[in-house]
Amino acid sequence: MRAGRAGRAGARDRRWAAAVAVSGGVVALLAATTGGTPAAAEGEPPPPGQVEFPTHCLPPQEAGLPPADGPTTARISVDDPAPKVGDTVTVTYRIAATPAVNPAATELPADAVTPGGRIVLAGAQSGEVTVVGVRRNDPVPAGATLPGVTMTGTFTVTAPGEITLAPGGYTLHAGHPVDLDTTCTAAGPAPVSQRLTAAPLPTANLRALTLGTAFGKPGARVAVTGSGFAPGAAVTVAGRTGAAETADRVAATADERGVVRAALPVTDKGTTGVVAYEGTAWSAQGGSGPAAYTVVDAAALVEAAPVVDGAPVVDAAPPSQGTRKVTVVVEPGALAMTQAGESVTLGAVPYGDGGAAAGRIGTVTVEDARGGPAGWSLVGRVTDFAGPGGVRIPGASLTWTPRCVAAAGSPSGCRAGSAGPVVPEGAVLASTADGAPAGGTFTVDAGVELRVPPYTPPGAYTAVLTLTLS
Structure with a gap:
């Protein structure tokens, strides 16, 4: 058993x-949101993160218009400036002003412009985020500058540290009277508009501890096996009474696979468990256990004298022939x-x-x-x-x-x-x-x-x- x-x-x-x-x-x-953002009024400070960058906009070939060059005024915002690795961040790319003009020969009606673009990631994580917007604009006269737009998208954080976000190229699609796309690209790297700092995920403690036996006599050596420790780490293996450690302890070193093996002499009769840990003291993140252990002291088992009226009865006479003391140990x-x-x-x-x-x-x-x-x-x-x-x-x-x-x-x-x-x-x-x-x-x-x-x-x-x- x-x-x-x-x-x-x-x-x-x-x-x-x-x-x-x-x-x-x-x-x-992708995610779609609404509306453009007007530029700051003259004399007012620009919104946080607003940047300008030179842009080269190519109208659709069928429009017969020359390229439009000029600054794009834009800013990027995020819903979480301090995410953890693995979190999904929603980004918003707002263009307040563009050099692109209405490619149609007539007035564009309301809600005829659909924007799409990208945001450039750098720093701890590189890549691009695709952003899109919805058709929401006031009427645009023929030859007039296209209105500001808002685009949103999402990305998953894959690395800890600072991540920078800069505006990238964008396309303004006019759906009237035919489909017409104006493509705008940055003339050189655009300035950083937003920064976020990603925190690493907490490290799960996968250390485990097993004992060769769950009980033993005082002074017995119990075989201890631990796993999941840092390879080569110095590990302390110790006895425990409740939440307090005993004086029973040995030092061990984890091998190249993070496995620890030790033989712990357990002399404290109150021991209820064994722990193993890296560092100077046991912790939930740096240790494992307690693994349950019980000290069985058979020598302390004595026959109790019968008690009558609160006082022990001492029988000076030897036991009669044929009587025997019976002792059982429940392990x-x-x-x-x-x-x-x-x-x-x-x-x-x-x-x-x-x-x-x-x-x-x-x-x-x-x-x-x-x-x-x-x-x-x-x-x-x-x-x-x-x-x-x-x-x-x-x-x-x-x-x-x-x-x-x-x-x-x-x-x-x-x-x-x-x-x-x-x-x-x-x-x-x-x-x-x-x-x-x-x-x-x-x-x-x-x-x-x-x-x-x-x-x-x-x-x-x-x-x-x-x-x-x-």
Whole structure:
């Protein structure tokens, strides 16, 4: 029986692949907004980020007009100047003045000009963002300058650091009386109009710890195996009593794969667990554990004298012939979990609308047979959802609603974690508190929901959900 429990104790972490499908056809990650922006009145300071750059505008060949050269007045704004890697940022490109003129020989009616353009990214992330606008303009007399326009689009942040945004070329499409396109390009690099600083995603702690056995006599050496540590890192392996460390500790070094192996002598009889960590002290980001451990002191088991009226009865006479003392030792077991299913499949969402993709993680069964006062905690961590073309949906977009039920006869109660996001640094799925009585069998599950942004490119998006029991 002990061998079976030890085998279950070795499987402390569980990872599921979670996928969500986005349906639809060929896409461009674009958004349309309305209206142009008038230039600042004379004597007033320009809006923040407004720049001018020389522009060469080519009217459509059928218009028979010469090229128009002159300055374009524009500015770029963003909805989030301090995003995280993986976030989607909405950008707005406003053109207040352009040298382009009405290419039609007659007046253009209202709402006849459709703009499209691009924004140039540089710095920590390079590339271009496609932006589009809607048809919204006042009537334009023949030969008059075309009006200001507003265009929007989105991009996904892929690198931390400062990202600069500069206006690029644009096209003004006149839909009356026939389709006529005026194409404007910057004569040289345009000045930077907007800057944002992207923060890196928090690093998930994927360190794990397993013990060769869940109990032993005082002074016994317990085999400790850790994984997920920084290769070559100095690691401390220590005993723990509740939330405090004991004097039992050894130093170890992680190998080139981040694996740590050590033999820890446990002499403190109050030990309830073992931890391993990098640095000078254990932390949730730099350590792993505690892995449950119980000291069994068989030598401390003594036969208690019977008590009558509050006083022990001492029998000076030797035991009668044929009597024998009978002693039984109840050995503690392990803390382990099993779960149903190998993956989590979420529902599909329509392209354009986005929305919630729902599912369930599958049932987890936690068995606590340690017999000590220590509680346990089941924590989940999730990576970003990776999709086609490097597009990512942040892992923090996944939320869950946990549920935990203790089996009949279990000494401990069970507390479900809070409903909310499953963040990369970890969220509690279920737990039991320290203190007697402790132990039992518990059933844990959760409904999950991924919020998929509108206009997410179609395809399958996959993440890894890791559950750690300690």
